[in-house]
Amino acid sequence: xxELRFANAINRALDDAMARDKTVVLLxxxxxxxxxxxxxxxxxxxxxxxxxxxxxxxxENAISGAAVGLALGGFRPVIxxxxxxxxxxxxxxxxxxAAKLHFMFGGQAPVPLVVRTQHGGGLNAGPQHSQxxxxxxxxxxxxKVVVPATLDDAYALLQSAIxxxxxxxxxxxxxxxxxKGILSDPPPPVPLxxxxxxxxxxxxxxxxxxxxxxxxxxxxxxxxxxxxxAEVIDLRTIQPWDEAAVLESLSRTHRLVVAHEAVExxxxxxxxxxxxxxxxxxxxxxxxxxxxxxFMPVPFGRSLEAAYLPGEAEIVAAAxxxxx
Amino acid sequence: xARGRNQSGPELGELYRRMLLIREAEKSCGxxxxxxxxxxxxxxxxxxxxxxxxxxxxxxxxxTISSTHRGHGHALAKGLSLDGFFRELMGKADGAxxxxxxSMHVADLSVGMLGANGIVGGGVAIALGSGMAxxxxxxxxxxxxxxxxxxxxxxxxxxxxxxxxLKAVPMLFVCENNGWxxxxxxxxxxxxxxxxxxxxxxxxxxxxxxxNVEAVAALAADAVAQVRxxxxxxxxxxxxxxxxxxxxxxxxxxxxxxxxxVDPLAVARTLLLEQGMAEAELDxxxxxxxxxxxAAVEAAAxxxxxxxxxxxxxVYAR
Numbered sequence: 001x002x003e004l005r006f007a008n009a010i011n012r013a014l015d016d017a018m019a020r021d022k023t024v025v026l027l028x029x030x031x032x033x034x035x036x037x038x039x040x041x042x043x044x045x046x047x048x049x050x051x052x053x054x055x056x057x058x059x060e061n062a063i064s065g066a067a068v069g070l071a072l073g074g075f076r077p078v079i080x081x082x083x084x085x086x087x088x089x090x091x092x093x094x095x096x097x098a099a100k101l102h103f104m105f106g107g108q109a110p111v112p113l114v115v116r117t118q119h120g121g122g123l124n125a126g127p128q129h130s131q132x133x134x135x136x137x138x139x140x141x142x143x144k145v146v147v148p149a150t151l152d153d154a155y156a157l158l159q160s161a162i163x164x165x166x167x168x169x170x171x172x173x174x175x176x177x178x179x180k181g182i183l184s185d186p187p188p189p190v191p192l193x194x195x196x197x198x199x200x201x202x203x204x205x206x207x208x209x210x211x212x213x214x215x216x217x218x219x220x221x222x223x224x225x226x227x228x229x230a231e232v233i234d235l236r237t238i239q240p241w242d243e244a245a246v247l248e249s250l251s252r253t254h255r256l257v258v259a260h261e262a263v264e265x266x267x268x269x270x271x272x273x274x275x276x277x278x279x280x281x282x283x284x285x286x287x288x289x290x291x292x293x294x295f296m297p298v299p300f301g302r303s304l305e306a307a308y309l310p311g312e313a314e315i316v317a318a319a320x321x322x323x324x
Numbered sequence: 325x326a327r328g329r330n331q332s333g334p335e336l337g338e339l340y341r342r343m344l345l346i347r348e349a350e351k352s353c354g355x356x357x358x359x360x361x362x363x364x365x366x367x368x369x370x371x372x373x374x375x376x377x378x379x380x381x382x383x384x385x386x387x388t389i390s391s392t393h394r395g396h397g398h399a400l401a402k403g404l405s406l407d408g409f410f411r412e413l414m415g416k417a418d419g420a421x422x423x424x425x426x427s428m429h430v431a432d433l434s435v436g437m438l439g440a441n442g443i444v445g446g447g448v449a450i451a452l453g454s455g456m457a458x459x460x461x462x463x464x465x466x467x468x469x470x471x472x473x474x475x476x477x478x479x480x481x482x483x484x485x486x487x488x489x490l491k492a493v494p495m496l497f498v499c500e501n502n503g504w505x506x507x508x509x510x511x512x513x514x515x516x517x518x519x520x521x522x523x524x525x526x527x528x529x530x531x532x533x534x535x536n537v538e539a540v541a542a543l544a545a546d547a548v549a550q551v552r553x554x555x556x557x558x559x560x561x562x563x564x565x566x567x568x569x570x571x572x573x574x575x576x577x578x579x580x581x582x583x584x585x586v587d588p589l590a591v592a593r594t595l596l597l598e599q600g601m602a603e604a605e606l607d608x609x610x611x612x613x614x615x616x617x618x619a620a621v622e623a624a625a626x627x628x629x630x631x632x633x634x635x636x637x638x639v640y641a642r
Contacts, residue, residue, distance in 0.1 A: 052460075054491070057486060057487060057490065059483035059487060061479065061480050061483055062449045062452060062480060062484050065448070065484070066450075066452045066487070068449070068450050068453055069388075069438070069450040069452055069454035069456065069457060069467070070454070070456055070460075072433065072438055072454060072457075073453065073456075073457025073458070074457060074461075075457055077453070092445075092446060093449060093450075096443050097441075097443075102638060102641045103635070104421060104439075105420075105424075105425060105431045106420065106421035106424055107638040107641070108421070108431065108432075108433045108434075110641035112641075141639050142639055142640065165640075165642065166641050
């Protein structure tokens with residue numbers, strides 16, 4: 001065990017994957033010599049050489065398309081798309097090619113690739129560098145979507161994503177890179193699609209993922225002071241998401257809040273809320289509440305962004321609203 | 325680059341037979357589409373057979389190609405079986421892609437055919453990655469991106485040319501220039517020529533008439549050999565004609581060609597007759613090919629439909 005930063009956990013996961021599997025190659029903008037904008041790939045080009053840690057020009061569409069060709073050629077490419085907003089330039093390769101080839105070619109070959117990218121506000125990065133776009137990808141059959149929150153999960157889920165025979169969108173959060181935490185040695189393996197109870201509780205279930213986990217845990221403490229014991233479920237993977245774990249928790253607590261930083265409208269929380277209203281209807285003692293970003297681009301200014309970002313206060317209010 | 329006859333490649337008679345196979349397959353596709361046995365959208369490659377056959381004659385099974393929506397000729401020339409082809413186009417369970425892709429997605433990875441592609445330009449960067457894989461594996465395999473002149477305006481082609489040149493990827497960019505970007509003359513769609521574009525990326529370029537299969541095969545053999553040797557990309561352009569519409573059923577009211585298209589099969593046939601091949605021999609060859617196509621079509625018609633569950637089971641690889 002050692003205290004590291006979140007970015008170190010990513011770095012170590014990539015390092016270990018490259019050491020044990022010669023087919024793992026990294027592609028991205030400024031990932032080699034520069035070590036990546038958030039230092040997640042620092043030192044890897046020195047260790048594995050420029051043939052396996054490939055600096056690419058600023059061309060997200062071709063980087064993503066090349067990953068598809070590499071995957072079909074027997075490699076396990078892990079590409080870095082510097083900001084999730086830039087995925088807009090990678091959509092054809094990811095959505096029309098990577099997500100569909102295994103299905104569309106009749107299962108002839110898997111397409112094992114990982115797109116590492118990062119989302120989230122909090123750094124005043126403005127409307128084109130802060131979006132949480134994971135729902136775009138969760139909506140596409142053939143893709144998996146992972147959003148880790150802790151160092152151990154980031155390490156273990158990245159290993160699972162790299163080993164997975166399918167294209168995986170692996171979403172980090174820019175505000176978490178500098179977060180310090182414990183990285184177990186070795187971190188316990190985590191399969192994709194399995195949620196974790198981050199805090200047990202009997203009165204209310206808060207389902208969340210990514211950096212919002214920490215807001216949810218803080219909200220749970222605030223609620224505990226009011227004698228409401230909230231259970232916090234960290235989904236970790238949102239496609240496929242652990243429906244059984246959420247339903248099981250709901251069947252004990254009978255109240256549900258779904259919280260994420262992404263825009264609330266048509267977000268991942270909408271799917272979770274709808275499914276639970278459908279299959280968990282008899283368990284509900286109050287209306288399902290959602291917490292998410294307002295329907296506006298993420299604003300830049302310090303006070304504007306702070307007011308925009310959903311967090312602990314909104315989760316507490318939503319939790320209380322399940323008693324309405 | 326030498327443009328002489330490639331001595332090690334197949335004889336003209338064999339190239340002609342391969343072109344005939346594509347032509348007869350496309351004819352059947354048109355007929356099957358008209359009668360409703362092939363659903364969806366199909367884009368026939370009549371008039372472009374010499375490019376598919378000539379380029380593929382220079383390739384090995386471990387060389388890879390990505391193709392386009394007009395990809396039937398590429399798939400068959402690269403080695404996709406007639407059975408897998410027709411069954412796929414008819415959406416059958418035993419089609420090359422189990423009936424899930426159809427005409428725009430025929431693929432056979434076992435022969436290095438990485439798929440036709442429903443997105444204009446969608447296959448270009450896949451070939452880039454495939455070429456990077458060829459390079460990382462350390463052999464002398466090459467990857468080929470086939471694209472049409474319609475893709476010249478797509479950003480992905482420009483990104484890919486840059487990276488291929490920059491990273492010395494062993495690939496060929498092969499443009500089949502039939503003069504049409506869907507329903508518009510390409511001259512109204514792009515402000516440059518591929519030759520000048522290749523020069524901008526410091527890549528070697530060769531452009532020739534794409535209706536003479538021997539010339540195509542000779543140029544392709546030389547270019548492929550050079551890419552195998554030097555591990556750097558080359559751009560080829562073959563000027564062809566699109567005999568049919570953009571898609572089957574296209575009324576082509578926008579079209580007013582000044583002259584009838586040059587038929588690559590007629591060109592090869594004339595050459596073969598000049599070389600002393602008997603007309604009866606050519607007719608017999610055509611009859612054999614037609615019988616092969618007929619047999620594949622009949623078998624495809626009798627093939628079972630896939631179940632939805634079988635498709636649902638393979639949304640994800642396990």
